[in-house]
Amino acid sequence: MTVDATASLAPPRRNLHRFANPGRFLRLAGAVLPYLAVGGLVLSAIGLVWGLFFSPADWQQGDAVRIMYVHVPAAWLASAGYAGIAACSVASLVWRHPLADLAAQEIGPVGAGFTAVCLVTGSLWGKPMWGAWWVWDARLTSVLVLFFLYLGHIALIRAFDNPERGYRAGAILALVGAVDLPIIKFSVDWWHTLHQGNTFSLTGAPHMYISMLWPLLFTTLGYSLVFAAIVTARLRAAVMERRIRALLLARVDERGVEERVAA
Amino acid sequence: MTFLPYVAASYTLGVVVPAGFALAAWRRMRGASARLAAIDPRRARRAAAAADARGRAEDRP
Numbered sequence: 001m002t003v004d005a006t007a008s009l010a011p012p013r014r015n016l017h018r019f020a021n022p023g024r025f026l027r028l029a030g031a032v033l034p035y036l037a038v039g040g041l042v043l044s045a046i047g048l049v050w051g052l053f054f055s056p057a058d059w060q061q062g063d064a065v066r067i068m069y070v071h072v073p074a075a076w077l078a079s080a081g082y083a084g085i086a087a088c089s090v091a092s093l094v095w096r097h098p099l100a101d102l103a104a105q106e107i108g109p110v111g112a113g114f115t116a117v118c119l120v121t122g123s124l125w126g127k128p129m130w131g132a133w134w135v136w137d138a139r140l141t142s143v144l145v146l147f148f149l150y151l152g153h154i155a156l157i158r159a160f161d162n163p164e165r166g167y168r169a170g171a172i173l174a175l176v177g178a179v180d181l182p183i184i185k186f187s188v189d190w191w192h193t194l195h196q197g198n199t200f201s202l203t204g205a206p207h208m209y210i211s212m213l214w215p216l217l218f219t220t221l222g223y224s225l226v227f228a229a230i231v232t233a234r235l236r237a238a239v240m241e242r243r244i245r246a247l248l249l250a251r252v253d254e255r256g257v258e259e260r261v262a263a
Numbered sequence: 264m265t266f267l268p269y270v271a272a273s274y275t276l277g278v279v280v281p282a283g284f285a286l287a288a289w290r291r292m293r294g295a296s297a298r299l300a301a302i303d304p305r306r307a308r309r310a311a312a313a314a315d316a317r318g319r320a321e322d323r324p
């Protein structure tokens with residue numbers, strides 16, 4: 001029996017490139033976007049109101065624990081957003097997926113924004129709890145490094161005259177910077193940090209009272225959908241802008257040919 | 264000690280930042296869609312075909 005080596009590679013490539021067609025992507029994104037936006041808005045609103053008015057105060061932290069309902073989803077999306085950029089970078093460098101570079105470019109500013117929210121809300125919690133706006137703790141420092149990685153990625157993509165070179169450089173930076181993600185996750189286990197340990201793990205029950213856990217799950221899921229909606233909308237806009245540029249360039253080329261023929 | 268200013272500032276940030284990004288993305292998408300509709304020949308052909316079809320449907324007894 002003979003085995004075609006290329007056959008095993010073909011299906012994933014075909015699947016990955018199924019949504020590379022801009023028209024197909026725009027149709028799919030246009031259909032999904034309202035559900036993401038409305039779902040995210042509703043879940044976030046429920047979670048925030050629940051966390052602010054109906055969940056109990058912590059016996060040690062008091063009402064300051066309510067900051068967690070904004071801080072934790074922002075922290076999760078800071079890491080998830082960068083993981084998304086790293087995944088897009090793999091798709092770009094390995095499979096040359098046409099939309100992967102655009103997706104990485106559009107995730108960057110949104111991820112940086114949520115990382116900033118995570119850092120600032122962490123400071124707002126740290127001041128009343130620790131007595132300091134900032135400490136050079138392993139968790140805090142690794143998230144600050146993530147924020148700088150986001151800024152570096154955004155700047156590097158725009159630093160080249162040729163966008164393709166910017167995308168390549170950004171993809172390499174994103175893959176190298178992805179090493180920060182496990183450091184963030186395990187920093188509280190590897191070092192003695194002021195930041196509290198992990199509340200959630202894959203193998204054990206969460207170390208949180210159920211009446212605090214539910215609003216946190218709502219805000220986390222809601223913010224995730226809002227993040228996805230924002231990125232989808234930005235990516236739709238970017239795909240349309242690319243087509244506009246292509247059409248305008250084609251018109252300029254046509255005019256140039258006509259002028260040469262007339263001359 | 265009251266934690267209200269810290270909680271209020273956190274919630275404000277948690278609402279304003281995503282809302283700002285969402286609004287900017289929506290405006291950018293609307294703008295790009297309008298510009299593309301104005302110059303894309305394929306969209307113009309599709310719109311013309313749709314208008315023809317509507318006209319034929321209205322003419323039918």
